[in-house]
Amino acid sequence: MKYQSQSVAKLYFIAAIGLFVGQILFGLVMGLQYVVGDFLFPEIPFNVARMVHTNLLIVWLLFGFMGSAYYLVPEEAERELVAPWLAKLMFWIFLAAGAATIVGYLLLSYSDLAKLTQDDLLPTMGREFLEQPTITKLGIVVVALAFLFSIGMTILKGRKTVVNLVLLIGLTGLAVFFLFSFYNPENLVLDKYYWWWVVHLWVEGVWELILGSILAFILIKTTGVDREVIEKWLYVIIAMTLITGLIGTGHHYYWIGTPAFWQWWGSIFSAMEPIPFFMMTIFAFNMVNRRRRNHPNKAAVLWALGTAVMAFLGAGVWGFLHTLAPVNYYTHGTQITAAHGHMAFYGAYVMIVLAMISYAMPMLRGRRAANSPRSQVLEMWSFWLMTVSMVFITLFLTGAGILQTYLQRYSDQPLDFMTVQDKISLFYWLRELAGAVFLIGLVIYVVSFFAGTDEPEVAEKVEVDA
Amino acid sequence: MSETFTKSMARNIFYGGSVFFFLLFLALTFASHQEFPKRDNHEALTPIVAKGKRVWETHDCIGCHTLLGEGAYFAPELGNVYKRFGNSTEAIKAFIKSRPVDGVPGRRSMPQFNLSDEELEAVAQFLKYASGIKTVRSWPPNIKG
Amino acid sequence: MTEKNRQPPGDLAIWIFICAELGVFAVFFAAYAFTRAQHVELFNRYQQTLNSNYALINTLALITSSYFVVRAVAAIRDDHQRSCARWLGAAIAMGGVFLVVKSMEYHHHFSAGVTLSTNTFYMFYLSLTFFHFMHVLMGMVILAAVALKARRGGYSASAYTGVETGASYWHMVDLVWIILFPLVYVMR
Numbered sequence: 001m002k003y004q005s006q007s008v009a010k011l012y013f014i015a016a017i018g019l020f021v022g023q024i025l026f027g028l029v030m031g032l033q034y035v036v037g038d039f040l041f042p043e044i045p046f047n048v049a050r051m052v053h054t055n056l057l058i059v060w061l062l063f064g065f066m067g068s069a070y071y072l073v074p075e076e077a078e079r080e081l082v083a084p085w086l087a088k089l090m091f092w093i094f095l096a097a098g099a100a101t102i103v104g105y106l107l108l109s110y111s112d113l114a115k116l117t118q119d120d121l122l123p124t125m126g127r128e129f130l131e132q133p134t135i136t137k138l139g140i141v142v143v144a145l146a147f148l149f150s151i152g153m154t155i156l157k158g159r160k161t162v163v164n165l166v167l168l169i170g171l172t173g174l175a176v177f178f179l180f181s182f183y184n185p186e187n188l189v190l191d192k193y194y195w196w197w198v199v200h201l202w203v204e205g206v207w208e209l210i211l212g213s214i215l216a217f218i219l220i221k222t223t224g225v226d227r228e229v230i231e232k233w234l235y236v237i238i239a240m241t242l243i244t245g246l247i248g249t250g251h252h253y254y255w256i257g258t259p260a261f262w263q264w265w266g267s268i269f270s271a272m273e274p275i276p277f278f279m280m281t282i283f284a285f286n287m288v289n290r291r292r293r294n295h296p297n298k299a300a301v302l303w304a305l306g307t308a309v310m311a312f313l314g315a316g317v318w319g320f321l322h323t324l325a326p327v328n329y330y331t332h333g334t335q336i337t338a339a340h341g342h343m344a345f346y347g348a349y350v351m352i353v354l355a356m357i358s359y360a361m362p363m364l365r366g367r368r369a370a371n372s373p374r375s376q377v378l379e380m381w382s383f384w385l386m387t388v389s390m391v392f393i394t395l396f397l398t399g400a401g402i403l404q405t406y407l408q409r410y411s412d413q414p415l416d417f418m419t420v421q422d423k424i425s426l427f428y429w430l431r432e433l434a435g436a437v438f439l440i441g442l443v444i445y446v447v448s449f450f451a452g453t454d455e456p457e458v459a460e461k462v463e464v465d466a
Numbered sequence: 467m468s469e470t471f472t473k474s475m476a477r478n479i480f481y482g483g484s485v486f487f488f489l490l491f492l493a494l495t496f497a498s499h500q501e502f503p504k505r506d507n508h509e510a511l512t513p514i515v516a517k518g519k520r521v522w523e524t525h526d527c528i529g530c531h532t533l534l535g536e537g538a539y540f541a542p543e544l545g546n547v548y549k550r551f552g553n554s555t556e557a558i559k560a561f562i563k564s565r566p567v568d569g570v571p572g573r574r575s576m577p578q579f580n581l582s583d584e585e586l587e588a589v590a591q592f593l594k595y596a597s598g599i600k601t602v603r604s605w606p607p608n609i610k611g
Numbered sequence: 612m613t614e615k616n617r618q619p620p621g622d623l624a625i626w627i628f629i630c631a632e633l634g635v636f637a638v639f640f641a642a643y644a645f646t647r648a649q650h651v652e653l654f655n656r657y658q659q660t661l662n663s664n665y666a667l668i669n670t671l672a673l674i675t676s677s678y679f680v681v682r683a684v685a686a687i688r689d690d691h692q693r694s695c696a697r698w699l700g701a702a703i704a705m706g707g708v709f710l711v712v713k714s715m716e717y718h719h720h721f722s723a724g725v726t727l728s729t730n731t732f733y734m735f736y737l738s739l740t741f742f743h744f745m746h747v748l749m750g751m752v753i754l755a756a757v758a759l760k761a762r763r764g765g766y767s768a769s770a771y772t773g774v775e776t777g778a779s780y781w782h783m784v785d786l787v788w789i790i791l792f793p794l795v796y797v798m799r
Binding site: 051233258408 | 471472473476477479480483484486487488490491494495497498501502505506507508511515516519520522523524525526527528529530532533534535536537538539540541542543567568569570571572573574575577578579595596599600601602603605606607608609610611
Binding site: 471472475476479482483486489490493494497500501504 | 728
């Protein structure tokens with residue numbers, strides 16, 4: 001760790017992992033509710049478990065992005081963070097606000113929470129992923145502005161590498177598009193149109209810039225490949241991201257009262273959205289193959305390569321499967337969507353944060369470059385358990401989705417929703433089993449931080465094997 | 467003498483391409499706004515429907531249901547529930563009102579929200595309004611949602 | 612003496628994007644052809660509302676501008692920086708002619724109340740031509756940047772990749788129109 005102030009990242013990473021565990025616990029609750037319908041009813045109805053699960057996901061990923069930025073920006077900018085005290089303060093404020101919000105979801109009925117937080121003054125509650133009370137959202141804006149200030153000033157006063165600039169653009173875009181969460185018109189079509197300016201333009205837009213820059217940073221550090229090469233490819237990848245993803249927003253505009261031209265524009269451009277993910281996969285493997293050093297942190301390299309592959313599969317391939325309008329007509333709002341959503345989020349964003357933690361944490365905890373062999377082996381086990389079980393979760397939900405689409409949408413004698421859900425329950429049981437294995441993987445992941453801490457770290461092998 | 471692929475070329479393509487497609491996206495957004503009044507059923511967007519949207523939001527219905535295919539996949543699509551319930555707001559109100567407090571044993575259960583008569587009427591009108599939005603190809607494909 | 616080029620002129624990155632661009636236009640053209648086959652009468656009827664004279668002027672404008680771009684590249688190969696910039700300026704002017712004529716066409720249609728949602732023919736016509744229009748605009752911006760740099764002496768007979776890169780992009784934009792024009796305006 002070259003700069004003292006990089007240490008603030010550790011707080012963010014620890015919180016991220018803690019919230020990740022919470023997210024998965026609630027995910028398992030939901031998975032069980034799918035098949036034992038009244039599990040924990042009425043104390044924790046499904047929608048409450050869901051908003052806890054999704055909000056925890058988004059918040060822990062934000063903690064992960066912030067921690068990643070606080071770690072890599074000083075190193076890239078070749079100077080200390082501008083105001084580490086601000087980063088620490090914002091950490092506690094964000095954590096407290098987040099915790100209070102989750103507690104609010106669990107302890108109060110949602111309508112009571114809305115009354116308590118005076119949602120009526122500026123109603124922004126009650127939309128998917130944006131369930132937070134308006135005051136929480138305002139708090140997020142404050143935290144985001146302070147964060148952008150910290151990171152932005154550090155970059156402006158230091159070396160402006162491409163990695164830094166792309167990360168900054170991505171994070172700024174994240175903050176700007178979040179502002180659309182405050183726009184909640186009475187007109188349902190307008191509501192939905194602009195809701196996607198938060199969600200799509202985040203995960204299929206500016207978040208990919210964040211993903212790309214963090215991946216580029218890890219590859220520069222672990223492979224030793226010339227920065228010029230890596231940064232050039234980063235530009236190409238993010239260019240393809242926005243070129244395809246901006247008009248690609250149209251694949252959310254097929255059936256919500258938006259005009260028919262989106263069927264064409266959305267299908268053509270969103271069909272190309274896998275391209276940047278495909279490039280990222282080639283890019284990651286290529287850089288590792290051309291490496292000039294054998295970095296001792298094998299786990300981090302595994303996470304980095306895994307991110308590229310799983311992001312391509314989950315976001316790229318599974319996304320493509322249901323992105324064309326003629327297909328989407330039948331699959332819209334089914335378990336196909338859930339299947340894609342899980343693998344895409346895990347592959348792209350969960351994994352890149354875990355990759356960064358894998359790379360940075362050893363040094364944040366005083367190591368030179370990597371953890372002990374025992375710790376790394378455990379971590380790599382957790383990688384495989386979580387990744388393979390996520391593949392199975394996705395496959396089971398895909399099976400459920402295909403059956404659901406046929407029985408409820410495509411068949412000449414369509415069955416009603418609840419009847420179909422009953423018929424596909426085997427897939428849900430299997431999904432829950434896979435989810436349990438995922439949790440085991442996550443537990444091993446947490447354990448890996450405590451294993452082998454007294455043992456010497458893996459040493460770097462000097463020559464690259466032929 | 468031609469050079470191969472330069473970083474500054476890649477950078478220019480990123481900035482140029484992003485601006486280009488952002489402007490195009492704005493143009494298509496403008497075109498969408500022009501068309502919305504023909505599809506969005508705004509004529510039916512009365513104050514009670516607006517209140518109904520608030521009831522919908524403050525009870526997080528989207529947390530279990532989908533609306534025009536968007537939301538959660540635990541409970542049925544409600545964009546066409548007005549039609550599915552025989553074009554009846556009374557039927558919708560009766561359903562919501564009759565949810566058992568402790569749920570249905572072993573089955574997916576909807577909470578009893580204890581809505582006032584005004585709130586029930588409002589959310590039913592909201593769902594009626596939603597069913598009147600002119601989706602392309604009249605999505606969903608059938609009455610089941 | 613110039614060596615025989617092993618690689619295409621200009622930066623390799625631009626060729627990746629030119630291929631991608633041509634690919635997207637190809638998909639759009641294919642979608643147009645496919646849809647037209649399903650609505651032949653509709654397409655034939657509304658095609659008559661298009662002004663093929665304007666389109667012909669535009670075709671001539673773009674072809675002429677491409678010729679000017681060829682002269683610009685030839686000029687810089689002989690180290691004539693100012694001449695290069697002037698030829699590029701002429702090309703940009705022809706691009707401007709294209710934009711003006713196209714805008715006149717659009718004005719005519721929009722005044723008649725035509726939008727992207729009027730019918731499938733107009734959806735394709737407006738989408739294809741507007742997408743192309745924006746590429747012409749983008750091409751003009753690129754040529755302008757190259758022309759300014761040429762005037763300031765930023766290129767020479769031994770270093771003119773940027774000129775070739777910009778020229779290649781412009782030729783692609785011209786090529787797309789050469790296909791679009793007969794497909795949308797003429798073919799019945």
